[in-house]
Amino acid sequence: MNGIRVVEVAQFTYVPAAGAVLADWGADVIKVEHAVSGDAQRGFAYLGSVAAGGNFAPLMEHPNRGKRSVGLALEKPEALEVLYDIVRRSDVFVTNFLADARRRLKIDVDDIRKINPNIIYVRGTALGARGPEADRGGFDQPTFWCRGGSAVGVTPPGLDGIVGMPGPAYGDSIGAMTIAGGISAALFARERTGEPSVVDVSLLSAGAWANALAIDLSLINGEPWRAQPLQAGASAPKNPLVGFYRTSDDRYLNLSMLQPGRYFGDFCAHIDRPDLPQNELCDTTEKLMANAAAVAEIIAKEIAARPFSEWLERFATLEGQWAPVLDSLEVAHDVQLRANGFIAEVTDVDGNPRELVTAPVQFDETPASLTRGPQFAEHTDEVLRESGRDDEAILALKLAGAAT
Template sequence: MPARPMSGVRVVEVAQFTYVPVSGAVLADWGADVIKVEHAVSGDAQRGLRNLGGSESMGGFAPLMEHPNRSKRGIGLSLEKPEALDVLYDIVRNSDVFVTNFLPDARTRLKIDVEHIRAINPNIIYVRGSALGVRGPEAGKGGYDSPSFWCRGGSAFGATPPSMNAALNQPGPAWGDTIGGMNIAGGIAAALFAREKTGEPSIVDVSLLASGAWANALAVDVALNGGPIMGGTEPRTASPGNPLTGMYATADGRFINLCMLQPGRYWADFCDHIDRRDLVKDPQYATAEQLMRNWEPAAQIIADALGRETLAFWIEKFETLEGQWGAVQNALEVGNDVQLRANGYIATVVDNDGVERELLTSPVQFDETPAAPGRAPQFAEHTDEILKEIGADEGRIIDLKIAGAVT
């Protein structure tokens, strides 16, 4: 297997929940040695959440922890104790990146803010993942992806049709956290590149709000420049002017999205695939202009045709379709998508009980090589191993445990 691009990079992560830890999981997919620091007693607060495919339902394997913490090593440190802080600083001395989502007051109190970490390692890249950014009147506030990314960032408004007497929730758990974490990983990669070129380490900032706004950047740009405020649209079969775009229902109540932005180019081939070759010579649809002018009756014909067969039928039938389309899939169908699996984006991971599990990998591959993640660490699993790496002998390890500084 070729060397992964982050091999040799050490990342220290003082963070919990999903948003910032996802960045460490991505970097670990890319080959980095990521050391996850948890509180020596309470651990990552997310370990206490068991209502989302947690350890009770999966025999100790909790996707809620595995998703953001795969392939990391774990150490338990009570950073409020001077002895534990000394251990953290010893790890920092030989690390490339320090990443945290602790709030400003906590960073100052625990002596892990920029000035503290840079005093130990002036060359380290310091990374802050926040809810709302590090400046402005709300810089000290925390948050989660649902209010900060999805709602405040514009996605809830943009996804909700006007007729709904409510706002749509995120499509799934950790939606904004996962996207935001990927943004952090990209920022870290750029900062490592810049340090290699210039010798100067960066301070990297990424917020959930900015990530959510970036996901809606085109709509924001249009609105800021005098265009319409784009809200959600009502469910419809086709987009006005183009019958080969939009959502179409199948006989079993499922949906197919057509997205052929050049309808004239794809019309004949599409008609062949729905067994309506007669439509190609119909004068209403003989040219692209006529097809777009008569989009409503064309859309009804397509709706009637697709509505006569099941989604599975059309997935097989459309394997040779030239135009662009996609089935509306649920999470399990996504996990079993033939293209994801053919390209190595579903990895097998052996859990702590020796059971083979599957995880979706991060989307970037290098040298045509799929990521090969390991499981997430058990609570503080590598404490002794990491302590020995920083030169602690058995006596110091015992003293640290007696003092309650380490797990």
């Protein structure tokens, strides 16, 4: 994306995280924040900084690393003219402002296209650009997770309540990656045809896509997809090598060997039961499948006899598909993520080394090189000078309350 300029009029995580992905890929992303209040997410203290008194807040760094920040009060004509100057020199305009706000601030499609007919215009919405609820806002928990079907899909029957998202900005981050892909396709199309696109991605559509196979099956059979009951042991009725198995220290391993006949012998060797493939319960694939429940009990007993750490060592050479069930701190130190450069170092505003997860796409086996997110309106003067304004003009904008 080197040489691509993106102007972002957005806040919170959903759309700004798409800008962060493009910045990871080398784009020059200019984040426009309100001249007084900035991105509303800067005021969220509940996820805070990593250390008392620190200035590194993952809630801001995750969706805003690598950008430049400009403080503009777009309700003022002088600030709007600055934005239009930036738009004239940009390839992509991306926003998550509601339709009424876009019209009021004069940043809707027609407004921006009058300034730059060749720009790709991107709307990240809650519920889509059309339909009776198009003007409603939303966040990822209610819209992506709940309305998109994932909340019901992961809540086991009998649970007194509904399971929430596994982490903050979960749906936002998935939706943002979708936006980044849409922008990439639109840039490619413009290169081929000369025509700029209007790109739309909603949290609802991203949530439905994440849950697409369950929805597709429901369309066929007329029944909602339901989560499996909470369980340990096999979860496939005819395959003991699919399921969650508990270790002696109350950790879990997930087995997902969809071809039990192929992997059973190697698996039995790894659990010190080389005799099992000769057992009359499972000495053929047909018997293994027919007696899956009984074999799963044997496997569960064997795995429950040893601790999690021992199974990690033993299964390192296992041919079939499996994974340890990890928490977020363990994922942060996953050797494979780090070996492939998907956890990257970034220097914070105080000069301290920190780390962030990078976008999940690499080019030419080269990990992304990250820079910190901008402080509020940090690059206002720099961007204003790029637009041809001298110090006197910049001062006038600040005195008028149009720029920070």
